[in-house]
Amino acid sequence: MDQKDRMREMEEQQIRINDNVSRIKNKIVIMSGKGGVGKTTVAVNIASGLAKKGLRVGIMDVDIHGPNVPKMLGMEGRTLNYDENGMIPLQVTGNLKAISMSFLLPDPESPVIWRGPMKIQLINQFLGDVQWGDLDYLVIDLPPGTGDETLSIAQQIKGAYALIVTTPQEVALLDSRKALNFARKLDMPILGVIENMSGFVCPHCGKDIDLFKKGGGEKAAHEMNVNFLGRLPVDPNMVTSGDDGTPMVLNDEGSVSIRPLFEILDKILKKME
Ligand SMILES: Nc1ncnc2c1ncn2[C@@H]1O[C@H](COP(=O)(O)OP(=O)(O)OP(=O)(O)O)[C@@H](O)[C@H]1O
Numbered sequence: 550m551d552q553k554d555r556m557r558e559m560e561e562q563q564i565r566i567n568d569n570v571s572r573i574k575n576k577i578v579i580m581s582g583k584g585g586v587g588k589t590t591v592a593v594n595i596a597s598g599l600a601k602k603g604l605r606v607g608i609m610d611v612d613i614h615g616p617n618v619p620k621m622l623g624m625e626g627r628t629l630n631y632d633e634n635g636m637i638p639l640q641v642t643g644n645l646k647a648i649s650m651s652f653l654l655p656d657p658e659s660p661v662i663w664r665g666p667m668k669i670q671l672i673n674q675f676l677g678d679v680q681w682g683d684l685d686y687l688v689i690d691l692p693p694g695t696g697d698e699t700l701s702i703a704q705q706i707k708g709a710y711a712l713i714v715t716t717p718q719e720v721a722l723l724d725s726r727k728a729l730n731f732a733r734k735l736d737m738p739i740l741g742v743i744e745n746m747s748g749f750v751c752p753h754c755g756k757d758i759d760l761f762k763k764g765g766g767e768k769a770a771h772e773m774n775v776n777f778l779g780r781l782p783v784d785p786n787m788v789t790s791g792d793d794g795t796p797m798v799l800n801d802e803g804s805v806s807i808r809p810l811f812e813i814l815d816k817i818l819k820k821m822e
């Protein structure tokens with residue numbers, strides 16, 4: 550392929566991306582400064598919660614090296630189908646569709662050893678060559694930090710809202726301020742901050758224990774002048790529901806994190822609809 554063909558192909562892909570993105574009403578990008586703070590957990594619960602409310606939702610897993618969305622949605626080991634119009638996202642429930650690097654891998658334990666440009670190309674394909682159709686929401690799960698994937702998403706999806714997940718301790722907060730500043734620099738509107746793993750209710754005595762401190766995310770949100778969406782406590786059911794592939798919002802009515810999850814969902818709907 551010569552230079553001219555390559556340029557034309559890129560232009561055509563950009564047209565497909567713009568066309569696809571224009572059919573998606575609301576886009577939410579789940580970001581964090583640090584790893585392991587609960588982005589994927591939050592992403593699958595928000596996506597499943599919105600779909601449960603009857604909205605048309607897509608979830609796009611852009612964590613290329615550690616794609617966890619399929620496991621948390623019970624979709625591990627599934628592979629993608631294609632037709633003449635491109636990739637067909639996997640149907641999780643009636644109105645929730647998902648795409649992930651993991652659907653392209655021969656087995657979930659194969660590492661992906663890719664450099665930046667290949668990752669950017671994959672993201673462009675996830676945006677331009679996947680048949681998302683008309684969606685009310687697209688929830689995008691990112692790897693931690695502000696690397697190639699985050700930058701590429703922010704540049705390709707104009708108007709995508711950044712949702713920052715943080716844990717309450719100082720080091721995590723320092724990094725989440727970086728994620729907020731990154732979103733601001735790229736002119737992304739900011740949906741708000743979620744403080745995850747905030748406090749723990751002892752199952753034996755019912756006492757509230759601040760495992761990783763508490764309130765730091767809320768304080769940082771106020772200081773940075775962004776919306777605070779809420780706190781999710783440390784909840785053992787959150788771990789089991791992630792491992793079992795059934796997001797909390799779908800079944801664990803008795804769990805301590807259910808109410809805060811639905812309050813967060815309501816705030817998101819209020820802000821975006
Ligand atoms: N509120 C919570 N209470 C208990 N466990 C939680 C909570 N939130 C997340 N976890 C657990 O913490 C682990 C990390 O969460 P998750 O994978 O969602 O984080 P992440 O930010 O997406 O990580 P990465 O940066 O690696 O992508 C998972 O095992 C998850 O089940």
Ligand SMILES: [Mg+2]
Nearest residue numbers: 588589612617
């Ligand atoms: Mg993750």
